[in-house]
């Protein structure tokens with residue numbers, strides 16, 4: 095039986111060194127896991143060995159040269175180091191006492207990023223599902239909106255937020271480029287208009303000229319928001335700076351480990367007053383949906399320190415260019431049909447003479463995903479992996495489409 099408190103001879107340094115060794119090695123012994131809660135433990139080192147094959151081999155390799163299926167990027171090692179430090183400290187953003195530097199770091203990172211979106215500030219949360227919920231909650235309680243208007247291509251988190259907040263949801267059809275069709279907008283006087291900058295299926299950007307047309311405008315920039323950091327592509331999101339709230343997933347195009355996203359507000363004081371709770375045990379109010387929260391700003395702070403805005407922008411520009419090169423190859427092929435030019439590095443296409451599902455199935459696992467548009471299944475490629483080799487991806491698609 096493992097003694098508790100732990101055996102003092104247990105050496106943290108050896109354990110973490112072994113974890114790193116296993117992470118970078120290809121040889122992991124497969125060990126069956128118990129089917130019921132184990133009565134006694136294996137000890138930390140043996141547990142580490144037992145899990146290595148399951149955890150390390152049982153996941154997609156997001157940095158592989160053919161990995162272009164989803165919005166999940168490979169993460170840089172500097173973020174792994176910060177995640178390790180965070181886990182070891184287990185600080186809580188709810189209690190500044192446990193996280194004095196992390197609290198400052200979060201404020202610093204938000205002060206760096208908010209101006210790119212015309213926002214005053216905000217907070218980190220576990221993902222854009224929560225960021226969207228928080229933005230729409232502020233719209234309801236700070237501006238008194240009665241309903242949410244969004245496009246049919248909006249992410250399901252908008253519908254989820256409406257259900258939770260008991261707000262009516264009105265879905266507006268999209269145009270042939272997958273953008274909210276302005277001609278079909280209802281009256282917006284008592285509405286929160288949710289515009290998407292980079293829809294999940296096609297990467298389309300809703301017309302951001304509509305920002306300000308409703309009582310509250312929330313921009314779901316979960317995917318494409320980071321393009322604001324690119325001098326080449328920032329203007330695609332022009333108009334976002336007049337929104338009332340903006341959601342951005344850092345664990346997508348800011349290359350962060352999960353769970354990392356930002357909700358930002360144009361009038362921070364107004365929004366925070368609507369979404370804050372005090373409590374006798376809290377030194378400062380709890381702002382937003384989550385209670386206890388990790389120091390997710392630290393890995394992002396490290397990434398910006400390491401790469402600068404320029405380093406992030408170079409990667410995004412490269413990914414946009416990779417997606418363009420895939421679109422060019424699809425357009426040139428007489429065996430493939432392109433749904434439309436990529437707006438934010440997402441390509442949607444299908445073979446002329448077989449099904450998209452069959453094409454995706456014939457390719458290496460994790461290379462492409464599928465999406466359904468107007469009842470039709472299409473193949474989908476998302477450029478989130480700067481290490482992907484698009485020439486190889488094109489070659490494999492061509493070979494699978496004889």
Ligand SMILES: Cc1ncc(COP(=O)(O)O)c(C=O)c1O
Nearest residue numbers: 221222223249292293294316343
């Ligand atoms: C446009 C859009 N909004 C919101 C979300 C939800 O983000 P998360 O998965 O970070 O909760 C996604 C996820 O793919 C998305 O594509």
